[in-house]
């Protein structure tokens with residue numbers, strides 16, 4: 001199946017009230033685990049590479065493999081740049097064949113965020129590529145695994161501002177801040193469902209939830225029921241894969257091959273992606 005854009009893959013998600021899972025890969029193994037999980041569940045999936053991971057691979061060799069893998073898949077796959085921080089990196093991603101980019105200007109003042117997103121949207125739309133932006137700011141970081149992060153309520157998305165932002169930028173999907181953080185949480189997450197309801201009724205484009213790891217299954221079902229259409233998920237599957245590798249080493253008392261570790265880690269990652277897809281209620285495109 002050909003590569004699809006974020007706009008296409010989320011085209012029915014708002015009306016039918018489901019979310020499509022968006023999973024980050026940093027190397028070949030996770031690409032396979034994510035796409036295979038979607039194939040086994042027979043649903044669309046969003047494969048993401050975050051800007052921070054682009055330096056881990058040789059893009060000239062890696063990207064043709066990713067694009068070919070997507071074309072060979074029977075399920076629709078969108079290839080999305082996660083957390084692009086500059087116009088330049090978004091253009092680079094478009095050049096490498098991504099069908100969707102996120103331009104994250106969420107730490108900038110409102111007017112600067114709008115100007116940056118508009119500039120990316122103009123170029124991306126000319127190339128048939130979708131754009132996701134973020135308004136309000138989802139804090140934390142995938143790197144902060146030991147201490148975790150706390151939620152800053154002052155950076156939550158404001159509905160009136162979000163309406164203006166979408167009109168001004170013509171963006172295809174909007175990441176909102178309603179109480180999640182990236183990476184792991186200090187304490188339990190407290191989501192503002194009232195705010196999410198307001199955002200959903202004020203906006204008709206797909207809404208995105210970042211910082212999916214650490215929410216309960218009930219939380220996920222509730223955010224989807226309240227109008228989230230794309231859920232970014234990475235830390236949970238990454239940590240679970242590491243735990244599976246550790247377990248494999250312990251079980252065999254260190255007497256095993258490298259590929260045994262890779263197989264154990266990726267099997268766990270695939271299992272988790274399948275589980276999340278189920279919880280997100282992802283449906284095949286009609």
Ligand SMILES: [Zn+2]
Nearest residue numbers: 182210211232
């Ligand atoms: Zn994020």
